[in-house]
Amino acid sequence: MAEQKQEGITVKKSENFDEWYIQSIVKSGLVDYSSVSGCLVFKPSGYAIWEIIQKNTDAEFKKIGIQNVYFPIFIPERLLKKEKEHVKGFSPEVAWVTHAGDSKLEERLAVRPTSETIMYESYSKWIRSWRDLPLRLNQWNNVVRWEFKHPIPLLRTREFLWNEGHTVFATKEEAEAERDEILEIYKKITEEYLALPGIIGRKTDAEKFAGAVATYSIEHLLPDGKAVQGPDFHNDGQNFSKVFDINFLDKGGKGQYAWQNTWAISTREIGVMAATHGDDKGLVLPPRVAPIQIVIIPIIFKDVNKKEVLSKAKKIKISLEESGFRVFLDVREEYTAGWKFNEWELKGVPLRLEIGPKDIEKKQVVLVRRDNSEKLMIKETAVVKKVLEMLDSIQENMYKKAKKFLSDNISIVKTYEELKNILKNKKGFIKASWCGDHHCENQVKLETGATIRVIPFEKEKATKCVYCNKAGKEVVYFAKAY
Amino acid sequence: MAEQKQEGITVKKSENFDEWYIQSIVKSGLVDYSSVSGCLVFKPSGYAIWEIIQKNTDAEFKKIGIQNVYFPIFIPERLLKKEKEHVKGFSPEVAWVTHAGDSKLEERLAVRPTSETIMYESYSKWIRSWRDLPLRLNQWNNVVRWEFKHPIPLLRTREFLWNEGHTVFATKEEAEAERDEILEIYKKITEEYLALPGIIGRKTDAEKFAGAVATYSIEHLLPDGKAVQGPDFHNDGQNFSKVFDINFLDKGGKGQYAWQNTWAISTREIGVMAATHGDDKGLVLPPRVAPIQIVIIPIIFKDVNKKEVLSKAKKIKISLEESGFRVFLDVREEYTAGWKFNEWELKGVPLRLEIGPKDIEKKQVVLVRRDNSEKLMIKETAVVKKVLEMLDSIQENMYKKAKKFLSDNISIVKTYEELKNILKNKKGFIKASWCGDHHCENQVKLETGATIRVIPFEKEKATKCVYCNKAGKEVVYFAKAY
Numbered sequence: 001m002a003e004q005k006q007e008g009i010t011v012k013k014s015e016n017f018d019e020w021y022i023q024s025i026v027k028s029g030l031v032d033y034s035s036v037s038g039c040l041v042f043k044p045s046g047y048a049i050w051e052i053i054q055k056n057t058d059a060e061f062k063k064i065g066i067q068n069v070y071f072p073i074f075i076p077e078r079l080l081k082k083e084k085e086h087v088k089g090f091s092p093e094v095a096w097v098t099h100a101g102d103s104k105l106e107e108r109l110a111v112r113p114t115s116e117t118i119m120y121e122s123y124s125k126w127i128r129s130w131r132d133l134p135l136r137l138n139q140w141n142n143v144v145r146w147e148f149k150h151p152i153p154l155l156r157t158r159e160f161l162w163n164e165g166h167t168v169f170a171t172k173e174e175a176e177a178e179r180d181e182i183l184e185i186y187k188k189i190t191e192e193y194l195a196l197p198g199i200i201g202r203k204t205d206a207e208k209f210a211g212a213v214a215t216y217s218i219e220h221l222l223p224d225g226k227a228v229q230g231p232d233f234h235n236d237g238q239n240f241s242k243v244f245d246i247n248f249l250d251k252g253g254k255g256q257y258a259w260q261n262t263w264a265i266s267t268r269e270i271g272v273m274a275a276t277h278g279d280d281k282g283l284v285l286p287p288r289v290a291p292i293q294i295v296i297i298p299i300i301f302k303d304v305n306k307k308e309v310l311s312k313a314k315k316i317k318i319s320l321e322e323s324g325f326r327v328f329l330d331v332r333e334e335y336t337a338g339w340k341f342n343e344w345e346l347k348g349v350p351l352r353l354e355i356g357p358k359d360i361e362k363k364q365v366v367l368v369r370r371d372n373s374e375k376l377m378i379k380e381t382a383v384v385k386k387v388l389e390m391l392d393s394i395q396e397n398m399y400k401k402a403k404k405f406l407s408d409n410i411s412i413v414k415t416y417e418e419l420k421n422i423l424k425n426k427k428g429f430i431k432a433s434w435c436g437d438h439h440c441e442n443q444v445k446l447e448t449g450a451t452i453r454v455i456p457f458e459k460e461k462a463t464k465c466v467y468c469n470k471a472g473k474e475v476v477y478f479a480k481a482y
Numbered sequence: 483m484a485e486q487k488q489e490g491i492t493v494k495k496s497e498n499f500d501e502w503y504i505q506s507i508v509k510s511g512l513v514d515y516s517s518v519s520g521c522l523v524f525k526p527s528g529y530a531i532w533e534i535i536q537k538n539t540d541a542e543f544k545k546i547g548i549q550n551v552y553f554p555i556f557i558p559e560r561l562l563k564k565e566k567e568h569v570k571g572f573s574p575e576v577a578w579v580t581h582a583g584d585s586k587l588e589e590r591l592a593v594r595p596t597s598e599t600i601m602y603e604s605y606s607k608w609i610r611s612w613r614d615l616p617l618r619l620n621q622w623n624n625v626v627r628w629e630f631k632h633p634i635p636l637l638r639t640r641e642f643l644w645n646e647g648h649t650v651f652a653t654k655e656e657a658e659a660e661r662d663e664i665l666e667i668y669k670k671i672t673e674e675y676l677a678l679p680g681i682i683g684r685k686t687d688a689e690k691f692a693g694a695v696a697t698y699s700i701e702h703l704l705p706d707g708k709a710v711q712g713p714d715f716h717n718d719g720q721n722f723s724k725v726f727d728i729n730f731l732d733k734g735g736k737g738q739y740a741w742q743n744t745w746a747i748s749t750r751e752i753g754v755m756a757a758t759h760g761d762d763k764g765l766v767l768p769p770r771v772a773p774i775q776i777v778i779i780p781i782i783f784k785d786v787n788k789k790e791v792l793s794k795a796k797k798i799k800i801s802l803e804e805s806g807f808r809v810f811l812d813v814r815e816e817y818t819a820g821w822k823f824n825e826w827e828l829k830g831v832p833l834r835l836e837i838g839p840k841d842i843e844k845k846q847v848v849l850v851r852r853d854n855s856e857k858l859m860i861k862e863t864a865v866v867k868k869v870l871e872m873l874d875s876i877q878e879n880m881y882k883k884a885k886k887f888l889s890d891n892i893s894i895v896k897t898y899e900e901l902k903n904i905l906k907n908k909k910g911f912i913k914a915s916w917c918g919d920h921h922c923e924n925q926v927k928l929e930t931g932a933t934i935r936v937i938p939f940e941k942e943k944a945t946k947c948v949y950c951n952k953a954g955k956e957v958v959y960f961a962k963a964y
Contacts, residue, residue, distance in 0.1 A: 035603055036591065039554035044619070047550050068529050072521035072641055073555075073593075073624055074577075079517060092583040095556075099578040099591065100628035109518065111555075111579065111593070121517050131816055137526070142555055142624070146582035159554055218518060334613055 006342055012280050017224040022153065024278045025271070028347045031153055038151035038158035045347060048291035049270055050161060054140060057163065057192060057265060060185040061138055066165060069117050069137045074109040079117040083243045086116060089210020093145045095158075108343060111144040116211065116236075116262060120165050120244035126171055127258060129249045130170055132457055136178075138165040154271025155228060155482050162266035168246060168258045172237070175259035179216060179341070180261045188233035189265065190218055192275045195286040195399040196229050197406045199477055201456035209262075213237035219454045220272045221406050225427025227453045227479035230274050231265035251460065266468065268392055276402050277371075283348025284370050286398050287391040292328045294320060294387060295344045299337050299356030313355050316365065316383060323384045325391075345370060350394050371397055410477070416444075419478065422446050429479050433472030435465035443467055450478045488824055494762050499706040504635065506760045508751070510829045513635055520633035520640035524749070530773035532643060533750055536622060538675060539645065539747060542667040543620055548647060551619045553600050554589040561599040565725045568598060569694020575627045577640075593626040598693065598718075598744065601648050602726035609740060611731045612652055618660075620647040636753025637710060637964050644748035650728060650740045654719075657741035661698060661715055664745045668713035670748065672700055676755045677768040677880040678711050679888045681911065681959055683936035688920055691744075695719035701959065702754045702937045703888050708908025708936045709961035710754055713747035758884050759853075765830025766852050768880050769873040774810045776802060776869060778824045779840030781819050793838050798847065798865055805866045807873075810864060827852060831870065832876050853879055893961075898926075898948055901960065905930050911961050916955030917947035925949055932960045 007027055013020040025031050030046035058068070074097065081087045094109040098104060112118065119137070127135060133419065144159045151157055165182065169175040183200060190196045199219035208215035213235035220230050241247065241257040250256050277284040287293050298313040300306050310331065317329045328349075330340050337354070344352060354366040363380045367387070371394050378386045409428030413419045422430050434440060434452065442468055446453050455476050462472030489509055495502040505515050512528035524532065540550070556579065563569045579591040594600065601619070609617060626641045633639055647664065665682060672678045680700035680822050690697035694716035702712050723729065723739040759766040762881045764857040769775050780795040782788050791815065799811045810831075820835070826834060836848040845862045849869070853876045860868045866914050891910030895901045904912050916922060916934065926949055927933050937958050944954030 032604060032607075034554045035558055036554045036556045036600075036601065039556060041553035041554070041604055044549035044551055047552050050552075051550065067526035068533065069526055070524035070529050070532075070624075070643065072516045073626070074518045074521060076517055093580045094583060095591070096581040097577045098580045099590075101574040101576060102631070103630075108581075109577070118516065118518075122514060122523055131814075142552075144555070148583070148585075159556070161552065182805045194595075281621070330615075381945070 006339060008342060008346060009280060009282055011367060013223065013278065015397055017222075017275075020280075021275050021276075024068055025274050025280055030270070030274060030276065030282045030283065033153070034072055036158075038159050040153055040159075042161075042260070045291050046270060047313075048288050049273075050267055051287070052289045052291070053189060053193065053265070053269065055164070057185065057189050058140070060188065061163075061165070064136075064181055064185075067141055068169075071112075071115050071122070071139060073112050073141070075112055075115070075118045077108045077110060079121055080110050082117055083211050083240055085239075086355045090114065090145070093147050095146050097143045112141075113145045114262075115139065115141075115143075115164055115167065117242055117244075120240050120246060120260075123166075123168060124245045127248050130251050133168060133170045133248060134174065135168040136165070137372045138163055149221075152271075154266055154274070157267075160266050160267045160304045163415035165261070165263040166262045168241070169260070170248065170250065170256070170258065172259050175237075175261055176235060178261050179235065182233050182261075183216060183218070183231075186218055186233075186263075186265055187414065190220075190230060190269065191399060193286065193288045194269055195288075195395060196220055196230070196269070196272055196276060197399065197403040199406075199454050199456055201454035201458075201477075203454065204438075204441055204452045206441055207451060207453075208258045209234040211236060211263075213238055213239060217454060219479075220276070221409055221429060221479070222272065222275050223405070225409060225480070227429065227477075227481040228268070229453075229481070230269060230272065231263070233263040234261060236260040236262060253291070255362055255434040269402060276405075277398055278348070281342075282346035284398065285348035285350055288351050290348070291326060292347075292349050293326045293391060294328075294351045294460065295340075295349045296327065296329045296351055296353045296355065297337055297340050297344075297467070298329075298331065299354055299359075301357065305360065308360060309355060312360055316353065316355065316380075319384060320387060323388070325387060351390055353387075354381075369394055371401075413466060414463065419444070419450070419466055420448055422482065423450055427480065429453070429477045430476055431475060432466035433462040433464060433469055434474050434476045435470045436473035437465075437468065440465055440467035444478065450480050453477045453479050453481060488530065489917055490824060490828060491762060491764055493795075495705065495760065499704075499862070502760075502762075503757050506764055507635060507756050510765045512752070512756065515635070520629070522635055522639050522641075522642075528752060531755075531767070534771045534773070535675065535747070535751065536645070536670060539667065539671050540622070542670065543645075543647070544661055545881075546575065546618075546667075547823065548618045548620045548649075552623065553594075553597050553604070553621060553622055553781040555594050555623070557594055557597070557600045559590045559592065560779075561901050562592050564599060564813075565693050565722055567721075568693035572596065572627070575629050577626045577628050578830055581682065587699065594623075595625055595627045596744075597621065597623075597625075597646055598648065598722055599726075602722050602728060602742075605648075605650060606727045609650060609728055609730050612733050614651045615650060615730060615740065616656065617650040617807055618647070620645055623946050628912070634753075634964065639749075642749045644746050647743070647745040649743045650723070651742070652730055652732065652738065652740065654741050657719075657743055658717060664715050665698060665700070665713075668700055668715075668745075668747055672712060672751065673881060674903040675768065675770045676751055677877060677884055678702055678712070678751070678754055678758060679881065681888075681936050681938055683938035683959075684938075685936065686923055686934045686958075688922075688923055689933060689935075691716040693718060695721060695746075701961075702758070703891055703911060703961070704754065704757050706889070707891060707962070709911065709963040710958075711935075711963070712751060712754065713745070715745040716743060717727055717742060718742040721960075758887075759880055760830070763824075764828035767830035767832055767941050769832045769877045772830070772832050773808060773810045773872060774829075774831050776810075776835055777831045777832045778809065778811045778835045778837065779819055779822050779826075780811075780813065781836055781841075783839065787842065790842060791837060791839060794842055798835065798837065798862075801866055802869060805870070807869060813829070814863040833872055835865075835869075847947060851876055853883075895948060901926070901932070901948055903931055905932055905962065909962065911935070911959045913950035913957060913959055915946060916956050916958045917950055917952045918955035919947075921952065922947055922949035926960065931938065934958045934963050935961045935963060
């Protein structure tokens with residue numbers, strides 16, 4: 001038994017975060033490296049988490065009338081080049097198909113880094129009159145951005161999975177009103193499912209999406225004090241509609257250019273989730289996105305009461321499944337109970353249920369929480385009720401803990417010296433006033449490496465600009481970022 | 483009202499099938515052409531059908547223990563070339579990525595035409611002992627096969643969506659036992675959901691998958707008498723495991739090569755479905771895959787009783803939705819009822835429910851079946867029950883009709899002359915005996931264009947080979963194919 005070697009995590013999260021992160025997502029079986037540099041394999045538990053995110057996000061999209069579509073993965077070069085800012089932003093990282101079989105293609109095809117240009121050519125054909133609007137389409141797909149920066153699994157990979165919503169409205173007001181509707185969905189998924197808090201607000205012009213009028217995002221903070229951009233929403237105004245000729249006849253018969261938005265949530269969130277919640281034993285998965293919420297481990301001593309224990313374990317499994325929980329009963333005989341405990345802790349399963357001969361005598365089971373190792377004896381009859389309570393409590397506790405970490409790592413500064421000091425020592429978000437001038441934003445970036453991550457929706461009165469000391473316009477969050 | 487021009491189908495299915503097919507899938511809004519030659523856009527109703535197929539197929543996969551994963555879309559050239567038959571089959575139609583941004587890649591990357599080679603490199607790493615088997619993984623993704631033959635939307639496109647199952651077993655027997663399990667799922671989805679019959683059996687060696695030991699498929703027949711390969715299952719034996727070094731220590735500690743299968747169902751089925759069931763008015767969608775099963779059309783005359791009619795229509799919509807039906811209430815005021823009838827017929831919605839002032843008086847609604855135009859007055863109180871009955875009846879009727887067409891188009895021949903005559907006139911499947919020699923199979927192909935589509939599971943006693951007149955080994959189905 002247990003002759004196989006068990007590979008736990010060999011470094012501490014607090015001592016070597018970078019190495020810990022890689023070990024926690026690879027050794028737990030979430031993802032693996034592939035033979036294509038910068039591209040990942042999503043193993044069953046990693047992909048199952050994405051399926052849960054996707055299913056729940058998609059249900060919210062459908063509630064507000066979004067329809068799914070699928071556009072080709074290839075974008076002819078001439079199309080990609082149509083919107084100038086857009087191509088400038090993406091062309092350095094485009095993977096180009098130049099040949100099919102032995103033939104050279106007449107025109108190079110971009111593997112989509114994002115689908116504005118291929119979709120909007122169709123939109124231009126489809127939209128003729130006000131009757132065709134709003135058009136609110138979305139696709140769940142794979143995109144490729146061949147970044148040359150050091151890839152980091154899930155956080156910066158060359159191929160990733162996401163949703164890309166591309167909507168078209170008759171008026172500026174309608175387009176702008178969609179922002180809160182979509183960000184509310186992303187907020188729900190990140191906070192209530194992934195247990196990830198974030199700071200919501202607008203990006204500066206320097207940091208916005210290539211081709212957008214304004215970009216909004218949920219900005220997360222990783223345990224190493226670096227920020228990472230989460231789900232985002234881009235208001236494109238008429239930038240693309242003018243270039244792609246997306247116009248319509250309004251009710252008065254007058255030609256108008258349409259107003260557009262795009263928005264996305266990606267598999268990066270799985271990386272943020274793993275990094276945020278994990279501990280030295282491995283992953284800690286929030287119950288609402290955990291592919292397995294409860295693992296049942298029968299404790300068997302030298303085949304005494306084996307049949308009885310297994311039969312009871314199966315009964316409990318069935319009753320939990322009937323109550324809607326995702327349960328795995330680990331009956332493998334080739335591993336010891338202790339080996340299994342370690343493995344499921346590494347994988348981050350929120351709740352472990354142990355049952356052995358003594359428990360059967362006492363008509364009880366043992367429940368162990370992954371998030372805080374709390375161990376409880378529960379009457380057999382109370383299992384379903386108690387499991388529900390505990391999963392809710394774990395979900396809540398994980399969010400609170402992450403939220404506290406975020407709050408504890410927001411520093412408020414008045415001077416540039418303070419800002420630089422924090423970047424050297426504590427890191428995290430730095431709240432400071434900014435005059436709104438790109439020069440100041442850029443100087444801070446050049447001198448410290450920190451950028452303005454977000455201009456928060458929650459407004460505060462600005463004081464003097466942290467860089468130039470002139471009158472501040474906005475209170476913003478600076479940070480170093482992935 | 484209705485000033486917009488309405489584009490119905492301008493040709494008859496019986497007179498010009500090819501043109502009818504294109505018009506029925508494009509004008510109905512299922513798919514559209516894109517600016518990438520041979521690649522399609524799946525519009526909302528087309529993609530929604532794929533979602534329904536995917537959801538139901540995936541649920542069946544999960545029941546038998548299949549887990550989903552996601553592997554990179556790119557395959558390094560050296561990997562693709564590892565299995566000789568495999569690369570010979572696919573390399574003529576591979577789309578090659580040669581550049582990223584402005585840099586030439588050191589090694590060309592294939593856009594996956596299928597994922598054996600990229601997956602099996604990981605499998606080789608993951609599989610060490612009998613404990614790691616069986617490994618039954620699947621992915622739902624997009625693949626690219628840059629065929630140079632004339633593309634036909636959905637039936638032969640350069641990018642398509644599919645599932646690809648890739649499973650690994652310790653023994654030949656276990657691997658072979660998976661065949662019926664998977665084909666049973668595909669049979670259920672094609673017959674019970676898409677209302678598509680087919681002939682199930684084995685492919686000849688000449689027609690099998692590049693790299694497989696044996697290929698099995700469900701072979702459909704299109705209305706023009708040409709066959710098309712549906713979902714398939716490939717038994718790969720140890721062909722790939724030997725090349726990719728997928729071996730394991732068995733319980734006795736001895737090294738063994740594993741046994742593998744792969745299997746797939748693709749968006750091609752949507753094309754087969756559209757082609758099979760449609761009529762001169764447009765698509766006819768089987769209720770179980772129709773994104774909208776019932777369209778409710780309020781009949782409003784000059785605003786008389788408008789409020790009452792709309793309120794009743796909404797009530798009916800809610801009660802049908804609560805019973806689990808997919809319903810659309812068409813309240814658009816800019817189109818006449820007649821215009822709407824035509825549009826929803828074109829789109830193939832199985833059931834139309836009309837309600838006007840007179841119906842309200844009589845406490846009834848009007849139901850119109852898409853498949854046979856039957857019109858019924860139904861008591862308001864019986865709507866849910868009657869809708870359920872009618873949708874079941876439509877689903878059954880569609881399958882029966884398609885099954886009859888298939889049966890009516892299987893000709894049994896004894897001689898080569900008969901075979902050639904049928905190919906000239908009637909087309910369809912031709913059942914004939916075959917000696918098993920590739921020479922005969924190939925001569926028939928060269929001389930008539932027909933290939934052996936399938937060696938059916940249902941065995942019959944063979945007579946003389948239709949080509950060489952020697953003793954026949956198998957009764958097989960010949961046909962011209964897409």
